[in-house]
Structure formats: C-alpha cells, structure tokens
Amino acid sequence: MIALQRKIAILGATGSIGTQALDIARRYPERFEVVCLTAHSSADKLFELVREFRPRVAALETEPAWIPEDVRFCEWVFGRDSSARALEFSGADDALCAVVGIAGLRNVWTALACCERVLLANKEALVTGGELVMARAREMRRTLLPVDSEHSAIFQCLRAREGNPVRRLVLTASGGALRDRTAKEIENASVEDVLRHPTWRMGAKITVDCATMLNKGLEVIEAHHLFGMDAENIRVVVHPESVVHSMVEFQDGAILAQLGRADMRGPIGYAMGFPERLPYGGEPLSLTEVGSLTFRAPDDARFPCLSMAYEALRAGANAPVVFNGANEAAVGEFLGGRVRFGEIARCVRAALDGVARREIRSLDDVFACDLEARAFARKFLGGRK
Ligand code: NDP
Ligand code: MG
Numbered sequence: 001m002i003a004l005q006r007k008i009a010i011l012g013a014t015g016s017i018g019t020q021a022l023d024i025a026r027r028y029p030e031r032f033e034v035v036c037l038t039a040h041s042s043a044d045k046l047f048e049l050v051r052e053f054r055p056r057v058a059a060l061e062t063e064p065a066w067i068p069e070d071v072r073f074c075e076w077v078f079g080r081d082s083s084a085r086a087l088e089f090s091g092a093d094d095a096l097c098a099v100v101g102i103a104g105l106r107n108v109w110t111a112l113a114c115c116e117r118v119l120l121a122n123k124e125a126l127v128t129g130g131e132l133v134m135a136r137a138r139e140m141r142r143t144l145l146p147v148d149s150e151h152s153a154i155f156q157c158l159r160a161r162e163g164n165p166v167r168r169l170v171l172t173a174s175g176g177a178l179r180d181r182t183a184k185e186i187e188n189a190s191v192e193d194v195l196r197h198p199t200w201r202m203g204a205k206i207t208v209d210c211a212t213m214l215n216k217g218l219e220v221i222e223a224h225h226l227f228g229m230d231a232e233n234i235r236v237v238v239h240p241e242s243v244v245h246s247m248v249e250f251q252d253g254a255i256l257a258q259l260g261r262a263d264m265r266g267p268i269g270y271a272m273g274f275p276e277r278l279p280y281g282g283e284p285l286s287l288t289e290v291g292s293l294t295f296r297a298p299d300d301a302r303f304p305c306l307s308m309a310y311e312a313l314r315a316g317a318n319a320p321v322v323f324n325g326a327n328e329a330a331v332g333e334f335l336g337g338r339v340r341f342g343e344i345a346r347c348v349r350a351a352l353d354g355v356a357r358r359e360i361r362s363l364d365d366v367f368a369c370d371l372e373a374r375a376f377a378r379k380f381l382g383g384r385k
Contacts, residue, residue, distance in 0.1 A: 009036035217309020325373030326351030
C-alpha cells in the first residue's frame with residue numbers, strides 16, 4: 001500500500017526536470033515531503049529551494065565559499081558523489097534521479113539500495129549501466145518508474161497488456177531543432193540554433209542530443225533495458241507534433257498510444273503520483289487544435305547517430321558506454337564553442353570504431369570505460385579544432 005505522504009529526494013533539483021518535479025511537490029504538499037535536494041554547482045538556486053522546501057539534507061558537488069545562515073538547519077554534503085551520499089541518510093521513500101549524464105549512475109545505484117521507488121529521468125544511467133542497474137532493481141525488488149516521456153508512455157500502454165505478448169515498441173521523436181535542415185546546415189549549426197527545440201524545453205545537453213537524434217538512440221537503449229525488448233523490436237518514428245508520446249504494438253496488429261501535451265510535468269507527475277494520476281495544472285490537450293498528426297521515417301543520412309545507437313546496443317559489452325561517453329565529451333566541446341556540430345557524430349563514430357570492446361561486469365568497469373571513451377573523444381576532437 002502506498003503511504004499517503006511520501007518522502008521524496010530530488011537529485012538534480014536545479015535542472016529542468018528537477019524544477020518541474022518541485023512544481024508538482026509545491027502543488028501537493030500533503031502528498032510529498034521533500035527530504036533531499038541536490039545539484040552540481042548552482043548554489044544560490046539550491047539555497048532558494050532549501051529555504052522553500054526545508055529538506056533534511058542537501059548536497060552540492062562544488063562546495064560553495066559560504067553557506068547562508070538561514071539554510072544551515074539542514075545537513076549539507078559536498079564533493080564527489082555528494083548526491084548519492086546525501087540520499088543515503090535522507091530517509092527518502094522515493095528518489096527522482098534527474099542528474100544529467102553518467103554522473104547520475106552512482107545516484108541510481110544508491111537509490112536502488114535505499115529507496116522503495118526510483119523515478120528515473122537520467123537515461124544515461126541505463127544506457128551505460130543498464131544490465132547491472134536492472135539486475136539490482138530485480139534483486140532489491142525495487143520499482144523503477146520511467147520519467148522520460150516515451151518510456152512513461154510505453155509503461156502506461158503496457159499496463160493494458162493483460163498478459164498478451166508485445167510485438168514491438170514504437171518510440172516517437174520530434175526530430176529536434178535541425179529536423180528540416182540540409183546536411184550542410186546541420187554540419188555548421190550554431191549552439192543557438194541547436195538549443196532552439198521546436199516542442200520541448202529541456203536542459204542544454206539533452207537538447208543537443210535531440211538535434212543529433214542521438215537522444216532517440218539513448219532512448220532505444222533505455223527502452224531495451226526497461227522493457228526487455230530486443231533492438232529489432234524497437235522502432236523509431238519522427239512525429240513533429242510531439243503529441244503521441246510513444247506506442248506499443250501487439251501481436252494482433254493493434255497499437256496502443258499515449259497522447260498528451262509536450263509538457264514534462266505529465267510524465268514526471270505520473271511517476272511521482274503512481275499509481276494515481278495527479279493533475280499538474282497544464283491545459284488539457286485539444287485534438288481539434290492540433291488538427292493532424294504526422295509520422296515519417298528517420299533520415300539516417302542526415303542523422304547517423306540513431307543507427308549508431310542500434311549498432312552499440314547490438315554489439316553489447318562496453319559499446320553503449322563508449323557511445324555515451326564519446327557523446328558526452330563531444331557535446332561539452334560543442335556547447336563550449338570549441339568544435340562544430342558535425343564533429344559530434346564523427347566523434348561518436350570514431351570512438352565506436354576505435355575503442356576496444358571489453359566486457360562490463362561491474363560499475364567500476366562502466367566508469368573505467370567511460371573515462372577511456374572520453375579520453376579517446378578529447379584526442380579525436382583536439383585534432384579537429
Ligand atoms: P539539466 O541540465 O537541466 O539539469 C541537470 C541537473 O543535474 C542540475 O540540477 C545540475 O546541477 C545537476 N547535476 C549535473 N551534474 C551533477 C553532478 N555531477 N552531481 C550532482 N548534480 C549534478 O538537465 P535536465 O533536467 O534536462 O535532464 C536531467 C536528466 O533527465 C538527463 O539525463 C536527461 O536526459 C533526462 N531527461 C530530461 C528531459 C527534460 O525535459 N529536460 C526529458 C527526458 C529525460 P547544476 O544546476 O548545479 O548544474
Ligand atoms: Mg524522451
């Protein structure tokens with residue numbers, strides 16, 4: 001039985017997902033007690049949130065020069081892996097893992113040990129540590145609730161399965177900010193162009209990933225782990241309206257879809273309130289306003305990162321870790337204005353070809369391989385500035 005008021009930890013509280021989750025917590029104070037808030041280095045933002053939500057514990061990776069008097073009532077944790085360490089003694093029932101990148105893997109790992117439910121936004125944790133994370137979730141008998149909108153949609157559709165086998169999962173993709181650009185325009189797209197996402201407002205890293213369509217590749221790997229589907233049975237369709245959030249196809253050809261506005265508070269609220277649906281305050285979706293829904297096949301020639309994700313998933317072993325690590329490094333360089341947009345896809349391609357295949361048996365293997373991929377990417381990109 002779900003307790004009436006749940007103690008929730010928000011890891012990555014200052015980010016796009018974190019702040020939207022806190023909007024929901026703010027709306028339902030009787031449902032959520034926020035016991036832990038963490039961030040990387042946005043100290044002032046976190047202080048504000050701590051003043052408002054009064055958690056038991058808060059954490060920052062980068063220790064600030066000074067902690068204001070009025071936020072000293074809670075325990076503070078600083079430095080490496082501070083989010084995971086804070087979570088350990090927060091007493092949270094649920095942890096929303098919304099740190100960006102592989103930096104969030106340790107949090108997911110810790111959350112599976114000490115919380116009943118893990119609300120997973122941090123897709124890179126599953127891409128890099130998928131088998132280990134899923135095995136731990138099973139072993140610890142934890143509920144893993146997807147927050148990514150596509151996976152939330154599939155999770156919701158699967159609840160109507162009633163024991164029937166699934167033929168395939170169909171992930172929808174907006175196509176990102178460069179969806180209708182030519183190959184030449186894509187090659188030289190500026191940071192500003194790339195961050196102008198047509199339908200979703202998100203953090204910078206994932207917005208770049210949408211523009212390369214590598215995000216959809218991460219989501220294919222995420223779906224493979226969450227729902228136990230092979231690469232062959234996970235399809236992607238470009239759906240510019242972002243109204244159908246994803247679909248499940250059954251053996252009789254019937255397709256169930258979940259529809260909604262392109263508002264992440266929908267899937268975040270669904271995971272937070274699960275199994276109850278909590279209205280998050282958004283306007284209802286008007287299908288007559290939307291008018292028509294369109295779907296098309298992804299264009300591999302302009303967006304090669306999606307098929308690289310399938311390749312990494314099929315190759316297994318450390319390939320998904322290399323895929324992710326090279327991308328994180330390349331996106332950082334692009335956002336820093338040091339390399340052209342087109343280098344991201346070339347860097348990921350080179351890393352998949354150039355980093356030797358190794359088995360992944362532990363979390364340490366994941367982190368070691370991530371470092372190897374980043375070192376490879378830095379060297380590759382260093383020669384191309
Ligand atoms: P943001 O960049 O907006 O926020 C990231 C958050 O993580 C910030 O609070 C940041 O703190 C914190 N953070 C970053 N690194 C660390 C670290 N090493 N230790 C502790 N905290 C850290 O990202 P998003 O909210 O957009 O995305 C979060 C995750 O959710 C990603 O994995 C993304 O793929 C996934 N996701 C996001 C969606 C969205 O709509 N935004 C949709 C679906 C999935 P600080 O502010 O100090 O830097
Ligand atoms: Mg998504």
